[in-house]
Amino acid sequence: MLTLRLYMLQRITAMLMAPLVVGHLAVMIYAIQGGLDAAEILGRTQGSIVWFLFYGTFVVAVAIHGAIGLRTIIHEWGGVRGAALEAVMWVTGAILLGLGARAVWSVTFAAGLGA
Structure with a gap:
């Protein structure tokens, strides 16, 4: 029964990740079209709950x-x-979740809080 649950959970996370991957790639392609650099991209993501939720969901699903x-x-x-x-x-x-959560926090909130 555990194997079936894990199988289903992996399929559900794959279905969740698919649109998140497409969204991430679309945003990255759009962002670099105008010649944005990392500092400008971070300037747009800092303090954004939307990007925090988007990438936070992505990290949980990937982990x-x-x-x-x-x-x-x-x-x-x-x-x-x-x-x-x-x-x-x-x-x-746990490792994937920890590393991913740290990255999401760094891109969305850490600099805004003086960290």
Whole structure:
């Protein structure tokens, strides 16, 4: 039953990530058309709850999706099972979530709060 739940969760996160990837690519293509540099882009994202929610949702979906995918690969290719397999999944998800959350915070709010 756990395998089915993880399978479904990974598919749901993939469906969530698809429009977020397209949106991210569209914004990046649009942003560089006018010759914007990183400082100008950060100037537009700082303090924006919309960009925080957009990229925060993206990070959560990627962390879940990536951790489940790595769990599957390790199980199929490495034969790892049980608690070790679950630990790899949870640690991977936590690392991805932590790094992604830090990046989202840095792009949207950190400089605005003097950090």
